Amino acid sequence: KDCPGKLxxxxxxxxxxxxxxxDDDDVLLEPYLQSWDQLLKFMESLGTMASFFSQKVxxxxxxxxxLGGIYIRSMVEMELKAGAVDFSxxxxxxxxxxxxxxxxxxWLKLMLEGLAEGPDVRTSSLMVCGVDAYMVALAPHHPWVLRQAAEFVFLALPDRQYFLQLVCVQNQQEAVPILRIIIHALTLVHTRTQQILAEHGMLELP
Structure with a gap:
């Protein structure tokens, strides 16, 4: 449902x-980028520090x-053909x-998975879920300075109750079904994009 007053x-x-x-195991670029428009709104709703982080995204x-284009796979193949991709x-x-x-x-998918698990000692806040997800998804690819900056961003994240308000629910019990549906959709898109990048040897581009 629509959440009144929320970006x-x-x-x-x-x-x-x-x-x-x-239908052909590809990813349409326009709705993919529209998804990111909403994900950016989510990140920016978490406060000034998080919005600073989202600027790079x-x-x-x-x-x-x-760049234009309709599909992710065709964009990848077009750039390969044009010699626009450097593997070194x-x-x-x-x-x-x-x-x-x-x-x-x-990173966002893993953070939401942490929030869906329930408010216990390890998953009681956005900060803990954000850091845990960051260490898996992004930290291995970031230099030390950027990792340190990211830690400050996570320290400033609001509490779980603020997150619940973002998705227009009153408690964790109401949030879990919504989170699981979104996580499933994120997983499908991530898996398909992973396959396309892997097919062309692009998972470790410098």
Whole structure:
């Protein structure tokens, strides 16, 4: 349902994620990027520090939007054919940018999985879930300085009750079904994107 007064709308995110899955095991770029529009709203709703972190993600979304294209696989193959992808040096190719978004998507998925598990000692806050997810999805690919900056961002994240308000529920029991539906959709999109990147040897682009 619509959550009055909130920029982030869970139902919109779910709609875009599902719409991005094409029938031929590809990912449609437009709804994929629309999903990111909602995910960015979610990140920015978590406070000033989180919105600073999301700015880097927003730059990556804009870059891919400027490239155009309909499918992720065709964008990857087009850049390979044009020689735009360098497997040994950093470039601003759409493929490299997509890989960074792909890793961030995993971070958000893992954080939501932590929140769905329930409010116990290890998953009592966004901060704990955010850090745990970051250590798995992003920290291995970040230099020390960026890892330190990320820790400050997570320290400033609000409590679980604030998150529940973002998805318009009153308690953890109401939140779990919503979270599981979103996590499932995120998993489908992440898995398909992972397959496309893996097929072309792009999971470790510099």
């Amino acid at each position: 982030f709308q869970a139902w919109r995110l779910l709609l875009y994620l599902k719409s991005s899955l094409s 927003k730059e990556k979304v804009v870059l891919i939007q400027q 040096h950093r470039t601003d190719s759409g493929c490299r940018t997509l890989l960074r978004l792909h890793r961030s998507l995993l």
